[in-house]
Every structure is written in C-alpha cells, then in structure tokens.
Amino acid sequence: MSPNAITILIGGEAGQGLATIGQLMAKALTRAGYEVCVTQDYQSRIRGGHNTFAIRTGPEPVYGPEEGMDILVALNQETVDRHAAHLKPGGMVVAGQKVDLDGHPGVQVPFTELASKAIYHNVAALGVLGSTLCGDLGILERLVSDTFAKKGQEVVDANLEVLRKAYHWFQAQDYSFHCLSPASEGNAADRIMLHGNEALALGALAAGCNFLSFYPMTPSTSIALTLIGKGGELGLVSEQAEDEIAALNMALGASYAGARACVTTSGGGFSLMVEAVSLAGITETPVVIFLVQRPGPATGLPTRTEQADLNLALYAGHGEFPRALLTPGTVEECFHLAHWAFDLTERYQTPVMVLSDQYLADQYCSVPRFDFASLPEITPPLLQVDELGTYQRYALSPDGVSPRLIPGYCEALVKVDSDEHDEMGHIEEGPANRTAQNEKRLAKASGLRAEVIPPELFGPEESDLLLLCWGSGLGACLEAVELLQERGHKASVLHFKQVWPLREDQFMPFLEGAKTVVAVEGNATGQFAGLLRKETGFAVQGAVLRADGYPLTATYVMQGLESWIA
Amino acid sequence: MVRVEDFGNFETAWCPGCGNHSILKAVKQALAGLDLAPHQTLLVSGIGQAAKLPQYLHCNMFNGLHGRALPAATGARLANPRLKVFAVSGDGCNYGEGGNHFLAALRRNPDITLLAHDNQVYGLTKGQASPTTAQGQKTKTQPGGQPSVPLNPVAIAVAMRISLVVRAFSGEPDHLAAMVAQAAETPGFALVDILQPCVTFNKVNTFQWYKERCYMLGDDHDPTNWAAAMRKADEFGDRIPLGVIWRGDRAPFESLAPGRGTPLAEHRLDRSALEKLMDSFA
Numbered sequence: 065m066s067p068n069a070i071t072i073l074i075g076g077e078a079g080q081g082l083a084t085i086g087q088l089m090a091k092a093l094t095r096a097g098y099e100v101c102v103t104q105d106y107q108s109r110i111r112g113g114h115n116t117f118a119i120r121t122g123p124e125p126v127y128g129p130e131e132g133m134d135i136l137v138a139l140n141q142e143t144v145d146r147h148a149a150h151l152k153p154g155g156m157v158v159a160g161q162k163v164d165l166d167g168h169p170g171v172q173v174p175f176t177e178l179a180s181k182a183i184y185h186n187v188a189a190l191g192v193l194g195s196t197l198c199g200d201l202g203i204l205e206r207l208v209s210d211t212f213a214k215k216g217q218e219v220v221d222a223n224l225e226v227l228r229k230a231y232h233w234f235q236a237q238d239y240s241f242h243c244l245s246p247a248s249e250g251n252a253a254d255r256i257m258l259h260g261n262e263a264l265a266l267g268a269l270a271a272g273c274n275f276l277s278f279y280p281m282t283p284s285t286s287i288a289l290t291l292i293g294k295g296g297e298l299g300l301v302s303e304q305a306e307d308e309i310a311a312l313n314m315a316l317g318a319s320y321a322g323a324r325a326c327v328t329t330s331g332g333g334f335s336l337m338v339e340a341v342s343l344a345g346i347t348e349t350p351v352v353i354f355l356v357q358r359p360g361p362a363t364g365l366p367t368r369t370e371q372a373d374l375n376l377a378l379y380a381g382h383g384e385f386p387r388a389l390l391t392p393g394t395v396e397e398c399f400h401l402a403h404w405a406f407d408l409t410e411r412y413q414t415p416v417m418v419l420s421d422q423y424l425a426d427q428y429c430s431v432p433r434f435d436f437a438s439l440p441e442i443t444p445p446l447l448q449v450d451e452l453g454t455y456q457r458y459a460l461s462p463d464g465v466s467p468r469l470i471p472g473y474c475e476a477l478v479k480v481d482s483d484e485h486d487e488m489g490h491i492e493e494g495p496a497n498r499t500a501q502n503e504k505r506l507a508k509a510s511g512l513r514a515e516v517i518p519p520e521l522f523g524p525e526e527s528d529l530l531l532l533c534w535g536s537g538l539g540a541c542l543e544a545v546e547l548l549q550e551r552g553h554k555a556s557v558l559h560f561k562q563v564w565p566l567r568e569d570q571f572m573p574f575l576e577g578a579k580t581v582v583a584v585e586g587n588a589t590g591q592f593a594g595l596l597r598k599e600t601g602f603a604v605q606g607a608v609l610r611a612d613g614y615p616l617t618a619t620y621v622m623q624g625l626e627s628w629i630a
Numbered sequence: 631m632v633r634v635e636d637f638g639n640f641e642t643a644w645c646p647g648c649g650n651h652s653i654l655k656a657v658k659q660a661l662a663g664l665d666l667a668p669h670q671t672l673l674v675s676g677i678g679q680a681a682k683l684p685q686y687l688h689c690n691m692f693n694g695l696h697g698r699a700l701p702a703a704t705g706a707r708l709a710n711p712r713l714k715v716f717a718v719s720g721d722g723c724n725y726g727e728g729g730n731h732f733l734a735a736l737r738r739n740p741d742i743t744l745l746a747h748d749n750q751v752y753g754l755t756k757g758q759a760s761p762t763t764a765q766g767q768k769t770k771t772q773p774g775g776q777p778s779v780p781l782n783p784v785a786i787a788v789a790m791r792i793s794l795v796v797r798a799f800s801g802e803p804d805h806l807a808a809m810v811a812q813a814a815e816t817p818g819f820a821l822v823d824i825l826q827p828c829v830t831f832n833k834v835n836t837f838q839w840y841k842e843r844c845y846m847l848g849d850d851h852d853p854t855n856w857a858a859a860m861r862k863a864d865e866f867g868d869r870i871p872l873g874v875i876w877r878g879d880r881a882p883f884e885s886l887a888p889g890r891g892t893p894l895a896e897h898r899l900d901r902s903a904l905e906k907l908m909d910s911f912a
Binding site for chain 2 (some may be wrong): 257258275277298318319445470471490
C-alpha cells in the first residue's frame, strides 16, 4: 500500500448529497489518473440517519478501506462528533460554518457566500475538496460541465462559477494540506470508475445477457438498475416480478425460450428462489444468479455487509445437481466473473451463482477500460437440428451435456421437465432411467471441475503465515500482508474467486507449505474454512472473522492476527 | 393443414372418467382448428394431475414447479413473442400455490391462455380441500368442513378487466374446444376456468352435479358489459353459466414495453454499443 494514499471521508444525513459530492470527487480523481476505492456506509432509510462515503485514493493501487481518515468532510455536526477523533496526524476537517470543529484542525467553508442557492453547495464542496488536494481545476471543470450538460448551459455556467469560487477560496486560506503525489502518467486516459454492481451488470451485458427478472432488494438492486438503464439500447428485456419466486421461474421460462437470462437478489430473496434453483438443475436450463449478500438472519442488517450466505448458495435446492459459485474479490473481477458465469451456465446448462456483498457492490473503483475483444465468444444454443423427428432434449452423452435446442424454430419439439424424465423429456419414473438421467446431470460436474478458476496466491509459496480468503475479503488481506511483510513476516494471501467446485491440486501445496494458515472471512462461523475442511480434511490453525456488518479492513485483520505475530 | 392426429396419442396417468381426458381432446381439437402445429405451440404447466396434460400431446413443453406455470410462461412469451403460449394447471396450482402469480398475470395481461382445470379438490395428493372447495365441504384434512369460503377466480379476473374470461365444463367438449380456440386467438391474457369432476376424490361436485347446474350463456349476455359480467361471474350455485363471461380491450402486456418484439434467441451482441456504454463510466 502506497504511503501516499489518503482517505477522504464524507459524512452526513441521507438526502444531504454526500454521495453526489463523493461520486464527483472520485470521478475527478479517476480522470486525473489516481487509483480510487470507495466504501459506502448507509442505513435503511431515505432521509436522515448517518451515512458516509469514504474515498481512498493515491497514485498506486489501493485495495480497500482504512479505519482513519486524512480529510473529513462534515456535512453536519454528527460527522465531527463521530469521526473527527479518527483523523490521522496532519489530517483536517472540511465543514460548513454552522458545524463546530470541536478543536480539530480544519476549515469552515462559507457555503452561503460561495453559492447563492443550496443546490450549488455540493459543487462548492467539490471545489474546496479539489483544492485541498491541489487537484487540477481543469479536470474538475470538465467533470462539472459533463455532469450538468443535460440541464443546459445556464446550469453548467452557474455550477462552474461556484466551483471556481470555492476552489480559489481554499487557495486563499492560510492552510496547507499536503497535496496528493502526482498520478502516474498515462494512467488517466483509459480508466473508468464504477462500483461492483455496475461491473457485474457490464460483464453480464458483455456476455450477451438480454433478459432480467428481479424483485428489488438491497444491496442487489443497482445491478438491475444498471442492466435496465444501460442495457435497453442493447436489447435487454426486463421485468420486475411480483416476488423472487416468480423472478427465477420467469428467467427459466425465458432462458428455455432463447433468452440469456439472469436474476439479481440478496439472501432473503434468494431463499425464496431456492426451489427454482433446483428446477434449473433438473431441467438443465442455463441461468445466472447474482446473489449480493447482506447480514442475516431474516431481514438482518439490510444495508450492511457480510459473507454469510456461502452455505446457503452451496446447498440451495433439493436433490443433487452440479453448480458453480463464483466470488469476485475486486470490481474488475466482478466484470470478468459475470461474463464467465454466463459462459459456464450456457455450456453446462446448470445454475451458476455469483456471490458479492454490500461492500463490494457499492465499492467504486477506478479500473482500466475493459477489453471486450479479449473475452471469449459464448456459444449460443441451437435454433435448428437435423434429426427433426428424433431430437431429444435430454439425450445421454459422456460429458452429460445434451444439445440444447430453442423451441419454435424447427419442427423438433423441446420438452423440459421438472419431473424425472426420459431422454425426450417425458415424465418417467423407472429406476434405470432415473439413474441414467441423474448420472448424466451429475457428470457435468467433471467439466465444471476441469474449468475451475485456480485461487490466486500473493506472496511466497512457502510462508510462515498464509491468509486464506474469498470474495471481497481480498483487499483487506493484501494490505495486511504488506504490513506483515514490512514487519519481517513471511506472509502470503491465498484468494479464492471460485469457491465451488474446489480442486485440491490447485491449492493444497500452498496450504501445506505454510506454517500457519488463518482464514479471514466476513462471517461469524468461518464458512469457507468449514467447506475446505469438509472437502480436503485440512483444518486452518486460526480465523479472523468479522460479522458486525462492516467490511474487513487491514487494521481489523492485523488486530485479529495479534496472537499469531507476537 | 394441422390435424388432431398430429398431436399423437399417449397413455395417460389419469383415472378413467376424469375430466382431463376430454380437456386434452378439446385442446387438440382447438389447436388443429387454429392450424397451429405442435412446434408452434408451447404448453407450460405446474404440478398436479392437470399439469400432466402437456405430457400427453406433441407440443413444446415446459413442465415447471407447482404454482409457477404463469411466471415461466410469461418469461417464455417475453423471450419469444412468436410462440403461442398456454399455461395449464389445476385449481390448487393456479389459485393456491401460485396465487400471487395469478394476480400478477391479471395485472400484466400477457398474451397467454390459462387453462385452469377446476375440480374443486386436490386430486394428486388424494382429496384435500383446494382454494375452490365449497365452504363446509368435509375432507380428510378438513374433517369439520372447509372453514374458508372458496375463491372466485372468474370474478377476480373480470374485476381486473383482462382480455377474456371464460367458464367451461369438461362435460361439454365441443363448447370447450371452441372456448379454448377463442381464448388462444385473443391477444392478451385469457382465463378459461374449466369445471371438471374428480371422480375419485370429490364426491360432492360430481359430473351429475355440474350437468344439472351448467347452462350456456345466450345472446342476451353482453360480455363487454362489465356489470353484467360481474353478475355472471358471481353466479355459482344452483345455476352456473358457461361461455364468454367477459371480453375486455386491454392492450397485451408485450405491446406496452419497448424492446419486446424480436425473439431474444436472435439477439446479437453489438460491440460498438458496448464500447459506448463503457464511455458513460469514464
């Protein structure tokens, strides 16, 4: 982690515009070529409460949030009261004149002087913030112009005036904040900024996803919003279903009839979908399920984060059928694994789930533009077959995969069945047929196993301390390992971006080569460590678990490791 | 020219005398009459004895979960508007387990014909009360009599002014075939609530019981008169009207949203549109 990285934390009530200021600032930093990683904390309400938008940024890669901050933008008094104590040495508060800085270093911005109307206060805050970092005013000006272009030149000009006034106001203050180190050259041109859910949606669209059915549920809804908002031009058809049960059944009906379909949900909604997951299994209908986790049980903490639905996803659905579980660790992996999920489900005709969580869902990051041309082409199902009279949807085959025909394009009939069925798709309850069809379905697991994405090792192959993590736990572990290495520990991270199926040959040497293996997970029971033990017999020596609703951070991990590194 | 024989002849798992036999025959007759070939038709079903119907004729079939025929059928319609889509299931499946989907379909008005086999009892699970079982009727699981009043799906459908609401009876097969054909030709959601005896488990609503009560609606009933339709929908006692109860003019669901037209299987990825989309994140 770069010592030049800083954290800007913006705090206030819901409805005060903190996300707007935050997004503009993060985008300006991205355009200036900086690495950006945003963590959002909000509550299950539309107005009021206390929300934060934390931007960690610097010229070198930033992996995740930290506990303290360098700049605290306080839109209300509560923000100072709650967070100012965590200001890092040299840090400062930026607040309005009505907010008491309570002795902390900082500036009180005369918002009413800088902007005649309250609606300009967000842009005024952006100007001051940009100025504290010695940001390029030109970049801020272009960003403001782009952002308000749709509202007409008059609005753009009014906002630009406020921006410049605010920028220069801070420059005139007798206050020096250390400027951000320059971003690496050439970084600015080809970067975009998006959050995990947007990246999942973009990956889905790049995979040709053209059907979405969903029921809104935090923190998954922004995948649906992005698919609908951005996918319309690409021909995406969407329907907000009456419930999650309908959502998945609808997606399966659509997929059967030729759509490339997905659903988006969180734990509670996924619980309702479970019977249809099983239907996807026996009917061998491709579907991608985006499961964005939040803390349960039941309604739990609707707007917070957790990695506690691994067991649910792993075992969801009655009966036995193969599946794949993908668990991106970064915004870039969200994009690539969403695409891969459609590729897998199309080829193996069995449900594929992508598990994210609120932290990753809302994490804005600056990333290089995605290279669509490098993505593998996804083979579509058949529209025609030669053997019109004898086509069988469930023809037995060595790898378990039968040719999938879309109905209506030729005279061959396509029968899919929730009941155990014969090769034609008709209900058939005999034991020999049952065994043949069951084995055919389960045979697809070998193909899925052969294509498992190996876990990624960061650090030496033989380590004193190996941090084992999956999904969004990656950033905190990477940063913790850097800190450990600085202190002279031979430490590594092993990160799983696919947690099912598991292939021992891909990771056992690392586990056995480490003196101590500690699982780091965002849940209370160490679900992945448990899965690993069940599958391989390997027991981790320790675990750092977090289940208070907040994301794993390097500081949290280091505290948890104290007994191991003493 | 499509013939009834094109739909084949299959051995069924239904009891002798079950209304399902004549419903199956009527469906084949209707499809042949409309010149709809097996591959142009999709039958989506739930679970139950009625839901086995698509197993017994040549057609495209999606036999899904109990209660979930309508959402799957809606998904299929959205993916390929060229398919003629039927949802087929019993009263328990459509009105009980799938009640929320029935309500949603009434709101959407998708171009789907729902064939609701209504024998007022659960057959496959051996005789428990269904959502349309009469109040007070005794069953093994309601030994003191069914305490709830029966759902009136026909009245609910009329209340929502869907495209077509029909009541039919398996004991009037020619009329039933004509009603199925009319429903299939109607753009928008068409409910055909088909009364049928369950010879094994419903000893109250027998063939004779229906035969004595059912009568054909005449020209004096105007199915576009909503108040008159509601009165006919509410008539379920000594006399039960058969025929088109209600005909509405709501637009089909599929016509109301952009992008719903070309079958999604023919969709090709537009790389340049994707690149442009990525620019919006810069």
